[in-house]
Amino acid sequence: MLVKCNQQPDNSLASQNDSMPEIKTEPVNLELSKLVPGNDNIQKEEVIVEWDDYFGQRKKYSAYPLVKILDTVLRNHHLDKENTIVIFDCIDGYKPSLPVSELYGNIQGYLVDASGPDSLPHKFQPYYLVWKGPMIEVKKYPWPYGLSGLQLVSANEMFKVIKPAGADKSTGFQLFYSNCLKCHSINKIGGKMGPELNVPKNITEYWTERDIVGFCRNPASYRYNSAMPPITNLSDKELAEIVSYLKYMKGHKTHAK
Incomplete structure (x- = not known):
């Protein structure tokens, strides 16, 4: 099983500042099947993944850079990436999340579709999230398959109820x-x-x-x-x-x- 509740913990939340400025915003829901294909600003790139969570080995993909998708959305919706959480919506109900600011660091996310030679359409479709970076680091990140959408929410709004x-x-x-x-x-x-x-x-x-x-x-x-x-x-x-x-x-x- 690729994605699971007891995955290696992500402690990025520990750095969240309780006093960050209040920026209220409605959640932005993105359906990837409508956003990615045919978008001239979002093109596939060749990427080498040093360690793939599903296959347990080094892999090469032609995939969409996650930051290219986020750049457009953040700009169009006037969102502050320092105060925004991205939630990855999967068709099976799995919903890992990360601070958007973390996605602009050394570890880079890519969306793989089901057209690759090694892909498993019944699992990966519509998208599979992979990470480029050192193996010891990417193992800490979520690797959801069946990824259908993204939700961008205000960190303040999300955390105030939990x-x-x-x-x-x-x-x-x-x-x-x-x-x-x-x-x-x-x-x-x-x-x-x-x-x-x-x-x-x-x-x-x-x-x-x-x-x-x-x-x-x-x-x-x-x-x-x-x-x-x-x-x-x-x-x-x-x-x-x-x-x-x-x-x-x-x-x-x-x-x-």
Whole structure:
């Protein structure tokens, strides 16, 4: 399975500044099948990927540079890339996200379509996101296939309904953001592969902490045919921090659209 809830954590959120300027904006939803093909400003480039998450080896692709897509959208919608989050929408409900500013760094993203000789149309279609950069770095990034769209949202607007106000829950929040939000939503923000964890009922209102941790460690022992893989990259202390964050969110429910 290429994309999973317990992928290597992305700790880029830790650098988000609580005092960044308030810039309110409506989410911008982009359907890639309508945006990319036929756009003269977005042309394929030859790119060598030192390590491909799906194939587990070095690969060469003809792919669309992600920043070329973002350049046009940021300009047309007057978005501040320092305060914008990009959410990658996949057809299976997987929704990893990254700060847009990070996509303009040393690690470069590319969209591969299903026309390549090694592509698997039933998995990759319509697009597969790959990363150019050192293997040790690109392994930290999400590699979603079945990528159908992008959503650009204000970091301030997104975080205000899921981020704790105090510092005591920040560790659990960052762990949840990096490991869980791709597949699960909280206050209706996040992925759709797994269940929403806060509204209308918080998971800690009907599951004990012991069962939550037990399920994370071995989902198949709780639920037949569970699509969730075992979480092996987090310590017991880190899982406890996530549960503590979930308990906090029980008192901070929202009816976000």
